[in-house]
Amino acid sequence: MVELLDVKDYAQQIAEAIATVVKIDIEIADHNLIRIAGTGKYHKGVGQSMDRQGYVYQEVLRTGHQFIIETPGQHPLCAPCKARGNCSESYEVVSPINVDGKAVGAIGLICFTEAQAKLVEENQHSYLIFLTKMAETIALKLKEQEFLAGLVSSNHYLNSIIDCLDEGLLTADLTGNILHFNQSAQRLFSANLLTPGSNLSSLFTAQIVTDILKVGKNADEVVEREVHIETKKNRVQMVLRALPIDGEDGIKGIAVILRPFDEISQIVTRLSQQNAGYTIQDILGTSEAMCEIRERAKVIAGGKSTVLIRGESGTGKEMLARAIHNLSPRHQGMFMAINCTAIPEALLESELFGYEEGAFTGARKGGKIGKIELANKGTLFLDEIGDMPLFLQAKILRVLQERQVERIGGITPTAVDVRVIAATHRNLEEMLAKGEFREDLYYRINVIPMLIKPLRERKEDLTTLCEHFIQVYNQQLNKNVQFLSDGFRQRLRDYSWPGNVRELQNILEYAMSLTEDSTLTEDHLSPRLKQSEKSEDLDGFNLENIERETILRCLRTSEDSVRGKERAAKALGIGMATLYRKLARYNIQ
Ligand SMILES: Nc1ncnc2c1ncn2[C@@H]1O[C@H](COP(=O)(O)OP(=O)(O)OP(=O)(O)O)[C@@H](O)[C@H]1O
DSSP states (O other), X not given: OOOGGGGHHHHHHHHHHHHHHHOSXXXXXXXXXXXXXXXXXXXXXXXXBOTTTOHHHHHHHHHOOXXXXXXXXXXXXXXXXXXXXXXXXXXXXXXXXXXXXXXXXXXXXXXXXXXXHHHXXXXXXXXXXXXXXXXXXXXXXXXXXXXXXXXXXXXXXXXHHHHHOSSEEEXXXXXXXXXXXXXXXXXXXXXXXXXXXXXXXXXXXXXHHHHHHHTTTXXXXXXXXXXXXXXXXXXXXXXXXXXXXXXXXXXXXXXXXXXXXXXXXXHHHHHHTGGGSOOGGGSOOOSHHHHHXXXXXXXXXXXXXXXXXXXXXXXXXXXXXXXXXHHSTTTTSOEEEEETTTSOHHHHHHHHHEEOTTSSXXXXXXXXXXXXXXXXXXXXXXXXXXXXXXXXXXXXXXXXXXXXXXXXXXXXXXXXXXXXXXXXXXXXXXXXXXXXXXXXXXXXXXXXXXXXXXXXXXXXXXXXXXXXXXXXXXXXXXXXXXXXXXHHHHHHHHOOOTTHHHHHHHHHHXXXXXXXXXXXXXXXXXXXXXXXXXXXXXXXTOHHHHHHHHHHHHHHHSOSSHHHHHHHHHHHTOOHHHHHHHHHHTTOO
C-alpha cells in the first residue's frame, strides 16, 4: 500500500510552489501526523512528528473536513497545545488529502503575520478552493504511485511465474530482436548469446529464424520445429514452438518456447499408456522354460546390453521385450517397436533414422525424427531383425557401436541412449553362412540371447494359458465358460501349434464365440484344428522326433551319471560315443 510518505518529494515541490505564489507557508502531514513537507520555518521540521502541536491537523484527519482557525492558540482545538495563548500563528486553513474517501494526510496554509491573515480572510473562499485543488493534486499523485506500484508488482509476479516454467521462454520483436527471456532460457544459452537486445540469429540457424519470424506476419501461424541447441554443457535436442503475441492493434511480438525433447517423449509415453502393456507377470506359463525366461528377464532388465529374443511367431517375443522395458530403469522412456518385415525397405531407413528437411524429394518440411531418436532413454525393439536389409544392418551396427544416430541428409550425428532388443524367428546362423546377415551385427546383438520355446515343446503351459484366455474372453464376449471337455483338452494337447500362443488365443476366441454353454467341446474347435488331425498324426511319424523322445524317455529312467548313461546306451542298442553324439545333436543336457 502506497503512503503519502512515498510521494514526499512531490509534496514538497507542491508546497514550495504554493508558498512562492501566495507568499504564505505550507505544511503537509501524513496520516501518522508526520510532517512530510513544509516551507519557511516548517521546512526544518520535515520528517518530524507533529503530535504535540498539530491538534487541528488531527481533527482534519479524524473528520475528513476542512478547518479554518481564525484564532490559533485560542481555538478550543488548541486547548491541549503547549503554545496555547502564545501561538506564533495568526491564521490557519487546513484541508484533508482524501484518497478513496479516506483522509491520508492534511495540507495547511499557515499565516504568521496580520497582513497574511487579512489576505486569506478576505479571500477565504478562493483560498479554500485553491487548497482543496492542491490536496487533490497530491492525492492524484498518490493514486498514480499506487497504480505504478501495482504494475511493478504484477510485472514482478508475472516474471516469477514465467521463471517458474521449466520451458525456456523468449520474446522477440518482429525483426527477431530479443526483448525478454526467463531463467530456464538463461540456463540453456551462454550469457553472451542471450542478452536483451541480442538477435534470434545468435541462437538459431538462419532457417529456423526465418520460420520463427513467419509467425509475426500471421496471427494464426504457429511454428513447431525440432532444434539442436549447444547449451552451456552439451548439445541437446529441443522442440521449439513460436507463436505470435497479439496486441489490440495487431501482432506485437513473437514468443518462442523451448522444451527438451526427452520430456515430450516421456509425456507422450505416459499419455499414450503404451507401456501400461506387459509386465513380467503377464508372461504366463508354468513350464520350466517359461519360469527361466521370467527369471532371466528380471536379472537382465537393469542392464543396457542388447538382447536377442528368438522364437517362432506368436511365442510372445514382443511381449517379453515390452516386459523387459517396463521392468527396466528406462520404463519412463519410450518403447519404440519397429517391424523390419512389415515396412518396405525404402521406408525402413527413414523410419529408423529420420531425415532432414530436403533430404530427398517428398521429404517432409522440417524433416522427421526417426524411431531410434524417439527411443532415446528408452528401448528400441527391432522385430524380425533377420529381415533387415544388409545396408541397414551396417547402419544399425554403427548406432550400436557409436551410440550416435545420423539422419538421412544430416551432417551432425546426435547422441542417443537406447537399449536395443532384437527379435527374430529366423535361423540367423544359417543366414550368416549364406552371407544374408552380417556377422559383426550378429555378435553385437546376441549379447544376451533369450529363446522362447515353441508351445508344442511346453504343452504344460496350455492349462494356464487356456485359463487366462477363457477369463479374458468371458469378459470380452460376455460368456460364462468354466470347463473344457476331455476331448477338447486332448485335441489341444495333440496339436502341434505352429502359430503358438497367438494361435491358441485365436482358437479359444473362436470356440468361445460359438458357445453359450459353460463347457467347450470338440464341436467348438475351428475347422483348422480339426483338419490338422492328419498332419498331426504324420508329425508323430517323424523319425528324428521319435528318436529324441526315445532317448529322453530312456534317460529319465536311468540315473544321471556315467553308469546311468552306459545303461541307457545299452538299452538303446547304441555305443556311448553315439549316445553322446545324439545328445549333442538333439541338444539334450
Ligand atoms: N507367455 C504368454 N503369456 C500370455 N500371453 C502370451 C504369451 N506368449 C504370447 N502371448 C500372447 O500371444 C500373442 C502374440 O505375442 P507376441 O506378439 O509378443 O508374439 P511374437 O513372438 O512377437 O510374434 P511375431 O513373431 O509373430 O511378431 C499376444 O497377444 C500375447 O498376448
